[in-house]
Amino acid sequence: MIMKYKTVIVDDHPIVISGISGLLSDLENIEIVEKFESGIVLLDYIEDNKVDLILMDIFLPVINGVDLCKTIKQKHPKIVIIGMSSQSERSLVMQFIQNGGNGYILKNASFDEFKECIYKAIDGEIVFSEEVKTIISQPLSEDLERIPGLSRRERDIALLLSQGKSTQEIADDLFLSFLTVQTHRRNILQKYKMKNVAELIAFLLKNNMLN
Template structure:
């Protein structure tokens, strides 16, 4: 039997105690793994890894005290050796891709089978990017907006788009750029048309997905 020092250490971060309990039971008899700890909040885990060894963490995106996506990025920045496997109910392709951009070693939906979970843990620990079957299918199926590509924007439109994303009003943008409010409104309408959306919230969402802001 492997000694504790020879096992890979794993932690679970999820805001639902019943999910944690199920995962711990599932992983309890895995000889190559040792559960280092379980946490229902991101801050508690962040404190824990400052003084404890963790090789891989199963991380939920929805946490009560912070955004799990941001926590993933911080973990990889400060502790690049830790593998982060996102375990979430969020199945949007853009969120999955953002998790990978933030350094995640893989992404699983919570309806994944026990066999998939164990396989993904092993893949991540061996340096591979790991996905559950359903996530793999989602990634392979680009959205309509991605198929359309990024709209061609002028330098001024990019500038105004950035200011809109920061929450500036038409009047504020006009004053900052020394333009008339009417000109800003024209640019705003053009941006909505180019992105084929009906409101600013949808505009900003697409701009974020395309990495424009």
């Protein structure tokens, strides 16, 4: 008896579900056991049934693919999850992988790509379809845009701000005057045209400018 990988497809477009199941039907060791149009139903299903592989759309109603992946991986880390979408955005792919995804395929990928990605993913690889690889490995200049960096002192202060410290606490930590810290704060906010510290921290973290 051949062991088949029990596979589930989740996509809110029936036409896509049918397309993918057609593509996968001639893969020998893949057995499509279910097809869902919503993540919530999937969550119920995997509680009661063995699943080895999930192919899921990233843009789903109610619960999005990233959160869905995260939720599943918490309880079932062994399930291999491959994300799919029509268009791809760098940060989205990374977020998906960061939340436990085992790979990411663009829906315009060829049958061969699908096949190869799925086999490799089952084998423990982290897989990406061709176009996704290009997107990831050749980041557009906008992704790595040159933003004028923080000076060393500004960085120190921004880091402490992100830890919830007040101006006075930062001054004490760094053995500076309250007024000096106040000036640095202002300079940082002005440099990036941020309205307040909350927006600043969000900006810095999203651009990997802290740590």
